[in-house]
Amino acid sequence: MSDKNTVKDQTSLNQQEDNQSRRKFLSQAAATTAVVATGSVAANNLPPNVPEWQKHLGKPVNSNPYGQPSKYESSVRRLRVPWLTPDSIASISFTPLAEIKGMITPNGLAFERDHGGLPTIDPEQHRLMIHGLVEKPIILTMEDIKRFPNVSRIHFIECPANSAMEWKGPQVGRLQFTHGMTNCCEWTGVPLKYILEEVGVKPEGKWLLVEGADSASMSRSVPMEKAMDDTLVVFGQNGEALRPEQGYPLRLLTPGWEGNTSIKWLRRIEITAEPSYQREETSKYTDLLNPRDPNRKDLIGKAYLFSWIMEAKAIITFPCPEKPLKEHGKYVINGLAWTGTGKIKHVDVSFDGGITWKEAELNGLVLDKCWTRFSMPFEWNGEEVLMQSRATGEDGYVQPTLKQLRDARGVASIYHNNAIHTWKINKNGEVESVQV
Amino acid sequence: MSDKNTVKDQTSLNQQEDNQSRRKFLSQAAATTAVVATGSVAANNLPPNVPEWQKHLGKPVNSNPYGQPSKYESSVRRLRVPWLTPDSIASISFTPLAEIKGMITPNGLAFERDHGGLPTIDPEQHRLMIHGLVEKPIILTMEDIKRFPNVSRIHFIECPANSAMEWKGPQVGRLQFTHGMTNCCEWTGVPLKYILEEVGVKPEGKWLLVEGADSASMSRSVPMEKAMDDTLVVFGQNGEALRPEQGYPLRLLTPGWEGNTSIKWLRRIEITAEPSYQREETSKYTDLLNPRDPNRKDLIGKAYLFSWIMEAKAIITFPCPEKPLKEHGKYVINGLAWTGTGKIKHVDVSFDGGITWKEAELNGLVLDKCWTRFSMPFEWNGEEVLMQSRATGEDGYVQPTLKQLRDARGVASIYHNNAIHTWKINKNGEVESVQV
Numbered sequence: 001m002s003d004k005n006t007v008k009d010q011t012s013l014n015q016q017e018d019n020q021s022r023r024k025f026l027s028q029a030a031a032t033t034a035v036v037a038t039g040s041v042a043a044n045n046l047p048p049n050v051p052e053w054q055k056h057l058g059k060p061v062n063s064n065p066y067g068q069p070s071k072y073e074s075s076v077r078r079l080r081v082p083w084l085t086p087d088s089i090a091s092i093s094f095t096p097l098a099e100i101k102g103m104i105t106p107n108g109l110a111f112e113r114d115h116g117g118l119p120t121i122d123p124e125q126h127r128l129m130i131h132g133l134v135e136k137p138i139i140l141t142m143e144d145i146k147r148f149p150n151v152s153r154i155h156f157i158e159c160p161a162n163s164a165m166e167w168k169g170p171q172v173g174r175l176q177f178t179h180g181m182t183n184c185c186e187w188t189g190v191p192l193k194y195i196l197e198e199v200g201v202k203p204e205g206k207w208l209l210v211e212g213a214d215s216a217s218m219s220r221s222v223p224m225e226k227a228m229d230d231t232l233v234v235f236g237q238n239g240e241a242l243r244p245e246q247g248y249p250l251r252l253l254t255p256g257w258e259g260n261t262s263i264k265w266l267r268r269i270e271i272t273a274e275p276s277y278q279r280e281e282t283s284k285y286t287d288l289l290n291p292r293d294p295n296r297k298d299l300i301g302k303a304y305l306f307s308w309i310m311e312a313k314a315i316i317t318f319p320c321p322e323k324p325l326k327e328h329g330k331y332v333i334n335g336l337a338w339t340g341t342g343k344i345k346h347v348d349v350s351f352d353g354g355i356t357w358k359e360a361e362l363n364g365l366v367l368d369k370c371w372t373r374f375s376m377p378f379e380w381n382g383e384e385v386l387m388q389s390r391a392t393g394e395d396g397y398v399q400p401t402l403k404q405l406r407d408a409r410g411v412a413s414i415y416h417n418n419a420i421h422t423w424k425i426n427k428n429g430e431v432e433s434v435q436v
Numbered sequence: 437m438s439d440k441n442t443v444k445d446q447t448s449l450n451q452q453e454d455n456q457s458r459r460k461f462l463s464q465a466a467a468t469t470a471v472v473a474t475g476s477v478a479a480n481n482l483p484p485n486v487p488e489w490q491k492h493l494g495k496p497v498n499s500n501p502y503g504q505p506s507k508y509e510s511s512v513r514r515l516r517v518p519w520l521t522p523d524s525i526a527s528i529s530f531t532p533l534a535e536i537k538g539m540i541t542p543n544g545l546a547f548e549r550d551h552g553g554l555p556t557i558d559p560e561q562h563r564l565m566i567h568g569l570v571e572k573p574i575i576l577t578m579e580d581i582k583r584f585p586n587v588s589r590i591h592f593i594e595c596p597a598n599s600a601m602e603w604k605g606p607q608v609g610r611l612q613f614t615h616g617m618t619n620c621c622e623w624t625g626v627p628l629k630y631i632l633e634e635v636g637v638k639p640e641g642k643w644l645l646v647e648g649a650d651s652a653s654m655s656r657s658v659p660m661e662k663a664m665d666d667t668l669v670v671f672g673q674n675g676e677a678l679r680p681e682q683g684y685p686l687r688l689l690t691p692g693w694e695g696n697t698s699i700k701w702l703r704r705i706e707i708t709a710e711p712s713y714q715r716e717e718t719s720k721y722t723d724l725l726n727p728r729d730p731n732r733k734d735l736i737g738k739a740y741l742f743s744w745i746m747e748a749k750a751i752i753t754f755p756c757p758e759k760p761l762k763e764h765g766k767y768v769i770n771g772l773a774w775t776g777t778g779k780i781k782h783v784d785v786s787f788d789g790g791i792t793w794k795e796a797e798l799n800g801l802v803l804d805k806c807w808t809r810f811s812m813p814f815e816w817n818g819e820e821v822l823m824q825s826r827a828t829g830e831d832g833y834v835q836p837t838l839k840q841l842r843d844a845r846g847v848a849s850i851y852h853n854n855a856i857h858t859w860k861i862n863k864n865g866e867v868e869s870v871q872v
Contacts, residue, residue, distance in 0.1 A: 051557075051561065051562075051563075051649055051703070053555040053556060053557055053649060053651075054555065054649045054650065054651060054653065054703075055651070056651060057525050057552060057553045057651045058525070058550065058552060058553025058554040058555040058556070058650055058651055059553055059554040059556070060524035060525055060527070060553060060554070061516055061521075061524055061525070061526075061527035061528060061529055061548055061549075061550050061553070061554070061681075062514055062515070062516040062524075062527070062529035062548060063554070064681075065513040065514050065515070065529070066504075066505070066512075066513055066514070066544045066545070067514075067543060067544045067545075067546075067679050067680075067681060068502075068544075068679075069502070069543075069676060069677060069679060069680075069684075070556075070557075070559075070677065070679070070680050070684045070685070071556075072558060072559055072560075072684075072685075073676070073677045076502075076676065076677070077501040077502055078498055078501050078502070078503075079498070079501070080497055080498040085497075088496035088497055088498075089493050089494070089496055089497070090497075091496070091497035091498070092497060093497055093498035093501070099676070099677075100675050100676070101586075101588060101624035101671075101672030101675050101676070102588030102622045102623075102624045102672060102674070102675050103588065103622065103675075104540060104622045104674045104675040105675050106542075106543055106674050106675045106676040107503060107505075107542060108502045108503045108504075108543075108676070109502070109503075109675070109676060110503075112497055112498060113497075114494065114497050116493055116494060117493045117494025117495055117496060117497070118494040118495040118496070118497065118499070119489040119490065119494040120489060120494070120495070120506075120507075121487075121489055121506075122508060123506075123508055124508075125487065126487075127487075147767065147768075148768075149768045149811065149813075150537075150768075150770075151799060151800065152537060152538030152539065152799070152800050152809065153800065154801075186538045186539065186540045187538075188537035188538045213487055213489060213490045214490065214494055215489075215490060215491070215492060215493045215494055217490065235537075236537030236538060238538070238540045238542050238674060239536050239537050239538050239539075239540040239541050239542045239545070240505060240509070240512065240535070240536070240537070240542040240544070240545060241505060241506065241509050241512070241535075243503050243504075243505060243506070244503075244505075244506050245497075245500075245503060248505075248506045248508075249506070249508075267487070267490075331583065332583075332584075332585045332586075334586075363587060363588070364587065364588050364589065365590075365801075373588065375585065377585075
């Protein structure tokens with residue numbers, strides 16, 4: 001499924017990093033501080049002056065057995081926006097991407113999309129039934145499921161509505177809202193094929209109806225091929241049990257596919273001969289077409305159905321509206337890229353609105369259907385900059401421009417906006433979302 | 437530093453997993469349930485009967501903007517044991533290893549070791565001073581530090597006192613306490629060498645005194661070679677800011693070395709010509725010798741100083757005292773292995789107290805100085821079993837037996853007990869710690 005040889009070691013980029021380290025990344029402020037340090041350190045009421053918190057005993061160990069972030073991080077939160085979904089039961093909260101480091105999204109900050117609110121499920125009472133076109137229908141407890149061999153894999157999840165608000169123009173002025181319907185966690189679970197082998201799928205069983213135990217009975221049709229490939233029945237998230245908002249105690253994970261196919265609170269899998277055409281895959285999660293291309297007028301009014309794969313996408317996470325530039329000088333631009341088809345091959349960055357491109361460094365691990373970090377040194381001298389990033393997958397697919405998407409699909413679509421995004425750095429260092 | 441070619445793709449073990457999937461891992465209970473499913477499902481008050489939580493709307497989205505685990509997981513907690521450290525300020529809490537999945541320890545469950553309690557630090561006021569044998573002493577703010585290029589790497593941390601209570605005999609009957617002074621997270625930070633290059637180390641500067649901003653001023657000496665190798669100045673943990681108990685806002689990370697050298701709440705680095713022989717590396721964190729080997733009587737009363745590297749270790753996490761076997765049948769044994777010298781090469785498992793060994797499968801990613809998952813199919817027929825696991829590093833180092841350690845060092849040591857551990861499965865399926 002994936003090419004072993006293209007996996008990079010998490011420490012393999014040292015040589016490239018070495019090139020960066022030769023540059024001077026200290027801010028002007030730090031350079032000034034440095035002079036102070038050489039002179040009269042004590043005058044600063046800074047180290048080596050002992051800070052107040054070092055003068056008395058700290059809090060007892062394990063005063064919070066299940067820990068919490070520092071109170072100084074209280075602004076780093078998921079956010080729900082009432083203007084997008086006035087109802088709070090069928091709604092979305094966004095990952096604060098500007099604050100996320102590395103490739104793991106901590107469980108407390110992973111975006112949430114519920115269609116009928118968040119059920120509170122007793123794992124002792126929870127069951128997974130597998131029936132339909134199978135030799136041996138079965139009802140499994142959580143204990144049964146955990147008895148199968150399990151695997152742990154790091155994969156992104158992205159809602160197909162991520163960046164949807166940007167179809168018609170720059171609607172929202174914050175990275176959290178333009179791209180925050182995604183997360184990336186280490187998921188632990190049982191390959192679905194192990195369970196399907198146990199029940200014995202009949203030859204005519206080609207599709208799965210997967211259903212959640214929420215009040216919306218959120219359900220999707222998944223083809224057998226995906227089920228037997230890399231689909232997992234997941235009970236663990238970043239080393240602990242799934243969080244309630246991620247499907248506790250059990251969810252499906254269809255790596256690289258529309259997030260809503262990774263059914264949460266998984267309770268039922270029915271093997272069928274045909275797709276079930278559920279509400280959420282007919283009235284929703286389809287892409288209405290109204291292409292501008294004069295040669296494709298035949299498509300107008302039609303819709304893409306079952307556009308499962310989340311295509312390649314890259315986004316610069318620093319600088320961004322939440323993280324402006326505060327002074328001139330040298331910086332390292334950071335960003336995230338991912339593709340539902342496999343690994344990221346490379347990411348290019350433009351500082352002139354897409355006219356010229358330069359290849360970014362990929363940092364850390366480059367894994368299958370997983371967030372990949374990229375970075376590039378950047379010196380800002382106070383001019384206006386139109387900053388873009390463009391992902392290319394190992395399959396050769398190149399992230400499109402917004403114009404290319406609009407030519408092909410018009411502006412009637414809601415989902416699958418993976419267009420190249422433009423950040424404008426203004427002369428005052430603030431960053432805003434624009435379209436070029 | 438690490439061999440790129442030995443990194444395994446997280447999905448590369450599918451073929452081996454396929455072999456396991458041919459076996460039947462369903463419990464007797466599930467097999468019975470399966471018959472019920474074929475017959476009268478409705479009689480069971482199970483799916484497809486709709487569970488209570490599916491009949492009404494769930495909780496609103498983002499009702500908990502910074503999430504929490506399910507209330508049904510409230511027993512999955514770090515624990516402090518008063519019999520080990522009566523004082524709660526200089527104490528330890530243990531990772532609940534029996535509940536941990538995959539290779540990421542969630543931030544809420546990562547073990548904590550404080551020497552003077554947990555300081556509450558305002559990141560705006562926090563400073564890192566670097567001085568001593570440098571060209572340009574400097575005081576850095578958090579913002580200064582974040583301006584350097586940063587990297588994200590998944591590494592374990594282990595306290596050298598992990599398993600210390602087992603030196604003289606099986607003292608504690610719980611995996612959490614025999615091996616829970618370790619965690620494994622994705623750490624984000626600046627390679628220390630970038631900062632040292634900025635300040636310019638003088639030729640005679642061969643050591644670093646690193647000091648924390650806690651009330652213990654916890655400090656250690658670190659040789660320049662390690663500082664310029666893979667040491668990081670860390671501000672991120674599993675995608676978010678460091679947790680307070682992990683050093684918020686800033687810590688050192690010396691991958692693979694004694695956890696206490698990864699100084700938390702890092703405030704000062706002094707470049708020196710010699711080690712500073714701090715309290716915690718002379719009176720503590722040394723290994724007093726009293727070897728049983730009659731040829732090494734010269735060592736008696738001496739101590740190992742600066743035994744930095746955490747040597748190869750493997751531990752079976754299922755079954756274990758917290759996770760007994762409930763019935764006869766087929767299982768998959770799971771465990772964790774790590775070594776401070778690099779990658780795990782292989783793990784062997786014994787079911788007869790170390791007489792015969794069989795190589796386990798390594799599951800998922802195999803990374804440098806990182807927890808590595810291993811597993812092995814196992815059929816339990818109700819007999820007593822002496823179960824062991826033994827790690828071998830890519831450097832060829834093989835985890836020793838307790839007898840080998842005692843012959844070499846006696847029982848006066850406290851730290852660096854990486855002996856092969858024995859779990860005894862009793863006839864009732866319960867698991868206890870024994871020594872053979």
